[in-house]
Amino acid sequence: MALLTRLRWTLQRLGLAQAWAQCLFMLVLMLAGLSWALRQDSMEALAKDSVGQNSPILFGTAPVAQWNTLYELDSLAAQAHANTEASLRATNKRQTKPSPSDKQALKVLPNNGEALFLETYRLQIEGEYAQALQVAQTMAQRFANFQLGQLIYADLMASMSGGVPERESLMQKPEALQRLQQLKTEALQRTRHAGTDALNGTYPEPVRFLSPSVQQMIVVDAQKSRLYLLAHRNDGPGLGRLHVLFDAYISIGNKGMGKWREGDTKTPAGVYFVQKHMNDFMLPDLYGSGALTLDYPNPLDKQQQRTGSGIWLHGSPSEQYARPPTATDGCVVLANDDMLQLVKLGVRAGTPVLIVEQLKWRNTPLSSTLVKSATGTDVTKSWPLRPQHIQQKTGHWTLVSAFEWTDQQRTVAVLTHELKAPGQAPQRVHSYWEKNQQQWIEVSGI
Secondary structure, three states: OHHHHHHHHHHHHOOOOOHHHHHHHHHHHHHHHHHHHHHHHHHHHHHHHHHHOOOOOOOOOOHHHOOOOOOOOOOHHHHHHHHHHHHHHHHHHHHOOOOOOOOOOOOOOOOOHHHHHHHHHHHHHOOOHHHHHHHHHHHHHHOOOOHHHHHHHHHHHHHHHOOOOOHHHHOOOHHHHHHHHHHHHHHHHHHHOOOOHHHOOOEEOOEEEEOOOOOEEEEEEOOOOEEEEEEEEEOOOOOEEEEEEEEEEEEEEOOOEOOOOOOOOOEOOEEEEEEEEEEHHHOOHHHOOEEEEEOOOOHHHHHOOOOOOOOEEEOOOOOOOOOOOEEEOOOEEEOHHHHHHHHHOOOOOOOEEEEEOOOOEEOOOOOHHHHHHHHOOOOOOOOOOOOOOOOHHHOEEEEEEEEEEEEOOEEEEEEEEEEEOOOOOOEEEEEEEEEEOOEEEEEEOO
């Protein structure tokens, strides 16, 4: 009764003294409340329906808000969902422990920007918008410089509040449109990542031989904006296999692949070797948490008169968690936490780094011919396994790695031999070859 008396007193103060006016006003309030409740239910239903019908909006709870900031799902919806699930399983297995609490509760969140991004995305496409907002808020707080994460968080907030009035004026600015497009591309590359479970036991196409003495190798797939750290895993006697020890999103040159000249802002393709690790205190902020330097240009590059230098694997500047897929001067750039993790896993000088534009994987290891040649039981001219000028009396030469690929319509190869001479430490040397009419010609080597 006290509430009703106070309401009548308020209506009288508003000039609604007559009973019919007060009733009419209260009826309008009731209708407005009912309309608001129905609108909320409708928005939720539309958003959930859009998940199964290839919604034109990736992030945002309802098309009504028209907060169309990120790329359209189109036919990628189902594939992206599956890819995200696979990637989350792999990431959470590597970085987190499952929560023992109720299934509806948020799982223990990993301390990794990409994992949080994928978790936010998964919750949205499943219609769990409240949980998605919580994860996005955690992501925005933990990684304040993760611009894609900040965009998703802002997108969720705007969608739930009906949009941002300044959006139209913001979209008129060319620099805003350019940055938005970069973030769309980054989001697409991250959600396309299908995890690494299917790659275990397979071999990158250019790898023809990799001895167990080569503990690790790095592979960069430019088309997928992905770096993989591979290591040997022994599944039994004679059953050594490669498995993905670590993978991460990366950025490459602003003009893509195929470096030819100094300053062309392209990333070179080929096989290179890690020279040294440099800590962040040795470097300007541009290189983030550290760098692994590479030996570009190698003899094959020099034979083609390619110029330039300073092609490294390194971290991101402090104002950015990650860079767009094509945004460097030619280096391969990781997020700082990923760079630290890569170094922590023991990558050392001499580790081969394979950089390709589009990576293919095969299920079988090296060919039987190369196996026999590598073990010395069948020396063949089909592969440049032992340069003719090597004298056996200098010591025992062993093949430890061999790569072959097509570069600018020519077939090239890089081989690494290890020399074990009496009384001397083992020494690894590289030789570089070009195939000319079925005959291998050495470009540079031992």
